[in-house]
Amino acid sequence: MTVLCEDTNFSSERLLGLYRDMLRIRRVEERLAKDSRAGNLPGPVHLYIGQEAVAVGVCANLTDDDWITSTHRGHGHFLAKGGAADLLMAEVYGRETGICRGHGGSMHVADFSKGIIGANGIVGAGISIATGAAWAAQLEKKGAVSIAFFGDGAANQGVLAEALNVATLWKLPVIFVCENNGFSEFSPSNTVTAGNIVDRAKPYGTAHESVDGNDIVAVAQTASRAIRRARNGDGPTLIEARTYRLHGHVEGEQTFLGAEYRLEQEVSDWRDRDPIPALASRMIDAGQAAREDFEHIEAEITEEVARAVKFAEDSPFPDPDAQTANFMFA
Amino acid sequence: MSKKRMIHAINDTLDSEMAKDPSIVLFGEDVEISLFGDTRGLKEKYGGERVRNMPISETVMTGMAVGAAAVGQKVICHMMFGNFMYTGFDSIANQASKLRYMTAGQISLPIVYMGVFGGGRSSAAQHSDAMHPIFMNLGGLKVVLPATPADAAGLLRTAIHDPNPVIFLQAAGRGGEMGEVPDGDFAIELGKATKVHEGDDVTLVAIGAMVRPALKAAQLLAAEGIGVDLIDPRSLVPLDTDAIFRSVRKTGRLIVVDEARDMCSAASHISALCADQCFEALKAPIRRLTVPDVAIPYSPTLEKAILPNEGSITNAVRTLLRKKSLAVEV
Numbered sequence: 001m002t003v004l005c006e007d008t009n010f011s012s013e014r015l016l017g018l019y020r021d022m023l024r025i026r027r028v029e030e031r032l033a034k035d036s037r038a039g040n041l042p043g044p045v046h047l048y049i050g051q052e053a054v055a056v057g058v059c060a061n062l063t064d065d066d067w068i069t070s071t072h073r074g075h076g077h078f079l080a081k082g083g084a085a086d087l088l089m090a091e092v093y094g095r096e097t098g099i100c101r102g103h104g105g106s107m108h109v110a111d112f113s114k115g116i117i118g119a120n121g122i123v124g125a126g127i128s129i130a131t132g133a134a135w136a137a138q139l140e141k142k143g144a145v146s147i148a149f150f151g152d153g154a155a156n157q158g159v160l161a162e163a164l165n166v167a168t169l170w171k172l173p174v175i176f177v178c179e180n181n182g183f184s185e186f187s188p189s190n191t192v193t194a195g196n197i198v199d200r201a202k203p204y205g206t207a208h209e210s211v212d213g214n215d216i217v218a219v220a221q222t223a224s225r226a227i228r229r230a231r232n233g234d235g236p237t238l239i240e241a242r243t244y245r246l247h248g249h250v251e252g253e254q255t256f257l258g259a260e261y262r263l264e265q266e267v268s269d270w271r272d273r274d275p276i277p278a279l280a281s282r283m284i285d286a287g288q289a290a291r292e293d294f295e296h297i298e299a300e301i302t303e304e305v306a307r308a309v310k311f312a313e314d315s316p317f318p319d320p321d322a323q324t325a326n327f328m329f330a
Numbered sequence: 331m332s333k334k335r336m337i338h339a340i341n342d343t344l345d346s347e348m349a350k351d352p353s354i355v356l357f358g359e360d361v362e363i364s365l366f367g368d369t370r371g372l373k374e375k376y377g378g379e380r381v382r383n384m385p386i387s388e389t390v391m392t393g394m395a396v397g398a399a400a401v402g403q404k405v406i407c408h409m410m411f412g413n414f415m416y417t418g419f420d421s422i423a424n425q426a427s428k429l430r431y432m433t434a435g436q437i438s439l440p441i442v443y444m445g446v447f448g449g450g451r452s453s454a455a456q457h458s459d460a461m462h463p464i465f466m467n468l469g470g471l472k473v474v475l476p477a478t479p480a481d482a483a484g485l486l487r488t489a490i491h492d493p494n495p496v497i498f499l500q501a502a503g504r505g506g507e508m509g510e511v512p513d514g515d516f517a518i519e520l521g522k523a524t525k526v527h528e529g530d531d532v533t534l535v536a537i538g539a540m541v542r543p544a545l546k547a548a549q550l551l552a553a554e555g556i557g558v559d560l561i562d563p564r565s566l567v568p569l570d571t572d573a574i575f576r577s578v579r580k581t582g583r584l585i586v587v588d589e590a591r592d593m594c595s596a597a598s599h600i601s602a603l604c605a606d607q608c609f610e611a612l613k614a615p616i617r618r619l620t621v622p623d624v625a626i627p628y629s630p631t632l633e634k635a636i637l638p639n640e641g642s643i644t645n646a647v648r649t650l651l652r653k654k655s656l657a658v659e660v
Contacts, residue, residue: 067397104433110436132398136403
């Protein structure tokens with residue numbers, strides 16, 4: 001019997017919890033992919049499928065008092081940080097009961113009560129917002145941290161350089177989590193990105209680590225170290241989590257793209273490294289769980305997603321006469 | 331009442347509000363030494379955590395303001411020159427102005443983005459814009475332009491405690507201007523215009539730095555027997571349309587004096603509103619006295635030629651009144 005993880009923080013129960021959290025994201029998004037194909041969604045969706053270990057591994061170390069900023073590919077971060085699947089589903093369906101009452105949609109899901117400052121349709125924009133939240137956390141001295149999730153595409157925005165500089169100088173409790181999923185929208189990363197993203201921390205003297213983003217335990221351990229440093233007042237960390245976007249940049253892209261931009265073989269190689277079955281096999285091999293445990297979780301999640309879909313489908317669309325323009329100003 | 335320079339009125343207001351409310355933080359480039367003097371002495375009083383020099387990093391700075399405000403601070407983000415707001419525009423245009431709306435009012439964003447605006451000092455094209463129309467068009471921002479020390483103090487106090495993002499623009503080079511400022515917690519509601527000069531023949535709406543030459547013109551014209559009703563809106567969002575409409579319905583003539591470039595200026599917006607709402611009262615075409623659609627030039631002869639001034643305002647009023655009398659004779 002192999003030991004999955006010598007770190008005693010990773011009990012079977014906790015690992016099964018992480019598995020459940022990853023599976024929830026996967027099944028919610030598979031449903032959204034199906035809905036998108038069927039033309040049931042009002043707008044575009046950018047799916048996180050394949051990257052679940054990053055959001056879940058990082059957020060496993062956070063509480064509702066910690067903050068995250070997310071991206072256009074933000075459903076996974078929302079769910080991993082404790083956002084509810086039914087409120088997410090209703091939002092993406094454009095319904096009144098959605099977490100943003102249909103005013104934000106897929107790219108702007110936010111739940112401040114859970115510390116989710118918001119997904120963001122502007123690539124890299126969450127980096128500065130998380131840095132500002134970390135300044136507030138530093139002033140409040142309650143030990144809160146903030147996490148900026150962003151992709152390899154966002155790493156090429158100038159704001160990352162500015163944020164690394166000021167966050168390191170001010171020792172802000174922020175963790176910059178770059179999910180390198182191989183693509184800047186439709187451009188393979190190596191065609192638009194020079195060098196290694198994690199190395200961009202070096203000139204600023206920022207703590208940095210790179211990690212296999214498909215290994216949930218490794219992600220959780222790396223994030224735990226960074227978050228501990230941040231809570232202790234030792235400043236920020238840049239984490240580069242190498243992972244892979246199994247779906248396209250946006251669902252339905254095949255209908256408007258004139259050409260392929262990646263090889264089917266590459267996708268299938270990464271499918272073999274899918275973080276969700278990988279965790280299940282490792283736990284079974286290590287004797288930390290049985291196949292039935294996963295079947296049980298699968299049944300729970302199937303039911304939860306079905307409930308979320310029904311909640312969304314049964315909900316009304318927002319009423320245009322409801323004076324919601326009042327949301328513009330407090 | 332005490333006589334103060336505009337810059338001291340601002341400094342005193344920042345000081346008294348920071349003393350009362352520990353959630354107010356202030357940051358920006360060189361705010362510790364304070365280029366203009368408006369933030370001078372605040373770091374010594376309130377400490378380096380609440381009053382912080384920023385690197386020259388406008389992109390991250392405007393977003394940090396959003397992040398810190400989103401999680402509970404009242405943020406004063408000093409942008410120095412208003413033109414630098416363009417450098418940090420994303421977080422103002424895509425984040426600050428929209429985050430509350432797209433999250434269905436989950437949060438408020440108490441931010442004051444402050445800076446100086448306008449020409450007249452050979453600061454040339456990248457330090458002399460009047461950029462308020464751009465912010466008026468974004469929807470989720472309040473836009474405030476004080477013309478006197480008292481208004482600067484009263485409007486800034488309100489802006490700091492407003493739960494929404496406010497763009498606070500003070501006329502560049504006018505910080506030394508003296509005026510009576512009421513003592514104590516003197517506040518002016520946003521969206522309340524002030525009548526600077528009373529008259530029955532023509533309404534002048536003057537914005538920001540244009541109020542002073544407009545007042546001089548009004549006084550000169552009074553000696554010729556021409557009555558100018560001069561209104562300073564003080565805030566453009568919200569805009570006191572009632573005060574403007576009332577005056578235009580009284581005089582039947584309107585000239586709007588705005589230091590912005592003409593296209594989509596505050597002048598063109600106010601003109602359009604009055605054409606809609608006061609059409610039947612109008613005795614003459616509405617006139618806009620603005621800056622031509624060019625960059626602000628450096629050389630004093632060139633700059634002077636394009637900015638509205640006492641002379642051009644006086645001429646515009648005389649011409650407008652002559653036009654009417656000619657029309658009647660025909």
